[in-house]
Amino acid sequence: MKTREFWVLFFPSLLVMGALLVLPLVRTVQWSFEQVRYGVPGEFVGLANFVEALTDVRFGRAVLFTVSVTVVTTIILLVGGYIIATAVNRLTITRPLVLGIMLVSYVLPNLVGAVAFSWLFDDSFGGLANRIIEAFTGNQVLWFTDQVPNGILVIANTVWSMIPFAMLIILAGLQGVPSELKEAARIDGASSFQTHLHVIIPTIRGVLGFVTLITIMDVLRMFDNLIPLSPQAQSIGNESIMLYVYSVAFADGAQRLGLGSAINVLTILLILIMLIPFIRGIFKEAKAER
Amino acid sequence: MVLIRYRATPMIALAAVGVLALTSCGAGSRTGNANATTVSCGYTAPEGKTTVNVLAYNSSAIDPFTDTMVSSCSTDDVTLKHDPIDFGGQVTKTTATLAGDTGTYDIIETYGFVIPGLAEDEKLVPLDDLYDELAEEYDLDALSESMRAGMSYDGKLYALPMQAQMFVTAYRTDVFDDLGLKPPTTFDEMITAAEAIKQAGVMEYPIALPWLATADVSTSYQAAMNSLGADFVSADGEVTLDTPEAKQALEAMLSLKPYMDPQVTTFDQPKVQQQMFNGTAAMSIMFSGRMNDLTLPANSKLSDSFGFAGAPKLTADAPYSYNRLSIDGWSIPFNTKLDKKMLFTMMASAVSEKASKASVPAAYPARADMVTDENSPYGAAANDSIDSAMPPVVSPYLADMTNEIRPILVEVLNGNLSVDDGLAQMQSAGEKIAG
Numbered sequence: 201m202k203t204r205e206f207w208v209l210f211f212p213s214l215l216v217m218g219a220l221l222v223l224p225l226v227r228t229v230q231w232s233f234e235q236v237r238y239g240v241p242g243e244f245v246g247l248a249n250f251v252e253a254l255t256d257v258r259f260g261r262a263v264l265f266t267v268s269v270t271v272v273t274t275i276i277l278l279v280g281g282y283i284i285a286t287a288v289n290r291l292t293i294t295r296p297l298v299l300g301i302m303l304v305s306y307v308l309p310n311l312v313g314a315v316a317f318s319w320l321f322d323d324s325f326g327g328l329a330n331r332i333i334e335a336f337t338g339n340q341v342l343w344f345t346d347q348v349p350n351g352i353l354v355i356a357n358t359v360w361s362m363i364p365f366a367m368l369i370i371l372a373g374l375q376g377v378p379s380e381l382k383e384a385a386r387i388d389g390a391s392s393f394q395t396h397l398h399v400i401i402p403t404i405r406g407v408l409g410f411v412t413l414i415t416i417m418d419v420l421r422m423f424d425n426l427i428p429l430s431p432q433a434q435s436i437g438n439e440s441i442m443l444y445v446y447s448v449a450f451a452d453g454a455q456r457l458g459l460g461s462a463i464n465v466l467t468i469l470l471i472l473i474m475l476i477p478f479i480r481g482i483f484k485e486a487k488a489e490r
Numbered sequence: 491m492v493l494i495r496y497r498a499t500p501m502i503a504l505a506a507v508g509v510l511a512l513t514s515c516g517a518g519s520r521t522g523n524a525n526a527t528t529v530s531c532g533y534t535a536p537e538g539k540t541t542v543n544v545l546a547y548n549s550s551a552i553d554p555f556t557d558t559m560v561s562s563c564s565t566d567d568v569t570l571k572h573d574p575i576d577f578g579g580q581v582t583k584t585t586a587t588l589a590g591d592t593g594t595y596d597i598i599e600t601y602g603f604v605i606p607g608l609a610e611d612e613k614l615v616p617l618d619d620l621y622d623e624l625a626e627e628y629d630l631d632a633l634s635e636s637m638r639a640g641m642s643y644d645g646k647l648y649a650l651p652m653q654a655q656m657f658v659t660a661y662r663t664d665v666f667d668d669l670g671l672k673p674p675t676t677f678d679e680m681i682t683a684a685e686a687i688k689q690a691g692v693m694e695y696p697i698a699l700p701w702l703a704t705a706d707v708s709t710s711y712q713a714a715m716n717s718l719g720a721d722f723v724s725a726d727g728e729v730t731l732d733t734p735e736a737k738q739a740l741e742a743m744l745s746l747k748p749y750m751d752p753q754v755t756t757f758d759q760p761k762v763q764q765q766m767f768n769g770t771a772a773m774s775i776m777f778s779g780r781m782n783d784l785t786l787p788a789n790s791k792l793s794d795s796f797g798f799a800g801a802p803k804l805t806a807d808a809p810y811s812y813n814r815l816s817i818d819g820w821s822i823p824f825n826t827k828l829d830k831k832m833l834f835t836m837m838a839s840a841v842s843e844k845a846s847k848a849s850v851p852a853a854y855p856a857r858a859d860m861v862t863d864e865n866s867p868y869g870a871a872a873n874d875s876i877d878s879a880m881p882p883v884v885s886p887y888l889a890d891m892t893n894e895i896r897p898i899l900v901e902v903l904n905g906n907l908s909v910d911d912g913l914a915q916m917q918s919a920g921e922k923i924a925g
Contacts, residue, residue: 267638325764342752344753345753345756345904400497432703432756434900435703435901435904453889474808482667485524
């Protein structure tokens with residue numbers, strides 16, 4: 201491709217990315233050092249916003265909760281997604297039907313899905329899951345006011361909404377594994393489990409890395425599903441970082457855009473730290489290709 | 491035949507998409523409210539096409555007034571634009587639109603609680619001159635004097651009151667009659683009734699109150715303090731969250747907890763309504779705007795079994811009821827570029843006698859003597875309740891203070907913090923706001 205041709209094709213993307221990604225990022229970093237209210241020029245306050253965020257116990261709890269949910273969800277999605285993808289890969293005639301049904305939770309808007317999901321655990325709206333649990337255990341679980349059950353509820357909803365994505369990507373990876381490889385493993389006497397562990401998974405590690413990358417980025421930014429699932433998030437310590445940002449920067453007429461920006465900068469750093477292994481992997485692969 | 495079959499699928503798909511698109515358009519419409527009407531709206535239109543942006547949250551009590559204004563005051567050249575929004579969204583957008591020299595909205599819905607703060611910051615246009623000019627034409631003097639006072643600050647009127655909401659008790663008449671109970675007039679009577687209902691095995695958690703950890707719970711605490719003649723601040727601006735009344739109010743709220751769902755701090759008003767609809771609660775106290783929903787057969791098979799009473803007092807000797815009088819009204823933001831007289835005319839039309847009459851029973855309009863036992867199923871209860879509500883304490887700090895103390899209040903109600911420690915922390919948080 202000629203240089204001129206490259207720039208003609210690339211420039212529109214560069215323009216859009218600059219306007220929608222770079223400019224807001226620059227403004228966020230700028231505001232993180234300022235006290236900002238709507239319609240008024242910001243006032244430079246140095247590191248005050250960062251100090252306030254980092255010394256706020258609530259921010260620490262939000263980070264802990266968000267990272268915990270992210271780690272647990274990512275593990276469940278990888279394992280569950282792989283198992284389901286393997287099962288779906290064996291289907292023939294019914295595969296489109298199964299895939300269609302599974303995609304419902306993925307295509308639903310997050311908030312709508314979370315509201316419907318919360319009703320399964322809410323006696324005011326039938327609480328189907330509660331009835332089943334009560335029938336077996338005789339206990340009432342306080343899904344919305346106890347920290348651990350509520351955390352489980354949030355993780356379950358996140359897994360429910362994201363597992364079709366993980367399954368689809370892994371399924372595509374599985375279909376790319378050469379049958380000769382699996383055949384060779386079987387001839388060498390490998391069990392089914394060993395074939396998965398030593399042949400198939402290493403072959404699709406790039407795909408699994410992609411699923412992990414997207415999952416970490418998505419779950420670290422969780423916000424809207426907590427509105428119905430954790431109405432008392434702040435009080436029970438199940439507030440995500442984004443919910444915390446909304447709460448301190450915008451909710452109830454608050455105008456602390458500087459503090460909100462500082463927390464966002466810290467979140468970006470957190471995401472980068474969590475993605476370091478994957479970013480390193482991408483660089484290594486790029487280097488090897490050269 | 492093959493051709494027909496070949497074309498049938500895409501045609502069905504196209505028809506389905508068309509139906510979906512049409513229904514989607516209909517879903518965004520804000521007209522057609524059962525309690526809205528058409529009124530005269532005689533303003534002098536500016537030259538050229540004009541759009542008047544209206545900010546008002548959606549609820550069954552506000553929609554009649556908004557819809558009446560939008561449908562009656564829109565002409566070929568002047569379009570009133572109102573997009574659906576919830577209360578939280580309105581709060582955020584109000585802050586944003588009033589921040590700079592230019593704003594998005596030309597008419598905004600306000601309420602008594604925020605008027606002092608917005609007026610102090612000169613974010614709203616004082617309406618006294620326009621009121622004097624147009625009062626006779628729109629019979630504005632018939633708007634309740636106390637509600638006009640509730641929308642005033644420092645002697646100036648900042649909003650035309652449209653409707654008020656006050657706490658009303660809803661209870662299950664069938665359950666109360668069967669057990670020989672009377673509607674409670676005090677918290678002790680509520681507990682006695684709840685105990686009797688529990689003992690009879692009718693339901694486990696007979697009381698449902700909106701104590702969601704948002705404005706709901708702080709409003710409820712304020713209502714409890716109001717019953718004792720106190721508020722978060724005194725009339726002279728002193729924070730009063732470490733007073734005996736503050737403690738008594740908090741303890742009274744805690745005394746109801748054994749009779750409420752353990753997850754009550756996640757209940758907003760719609761969820762309390764749902765408890766009543768489902769028959770899982772026999773008593774609730776909510777703002778009056780939520781009461782009409784209980785009487786609609788489409789919402790619950792128990793719609794015939796709900797009775798209404800004024801809000802109870804904390805104790806028999808308390809001066810007022812457990813109550814908050816919330817007055818909603820229309821204001822003009824300081825940064826609108828449109829003609830203020832035109833905007834005031836639109837607001838006055840929306841609170842005219844005809845519009846107010848049409849809003850009953852969904853709303854309790856600001857015009858005196860409009861709600862009665864005959865035209866509203868909860869009319870008598872609302873009238874009782876409004877008579878027993880403490881007059882609001884006016885302070886520009888109340889709104890911010892309420893946000894600040896809320897997390898501490900929730901901790902106390904959840905049993906994670908003692909009453910004394912909670913009060914000390916709330917007092918400190920309140921003093922930080924009030925200076």
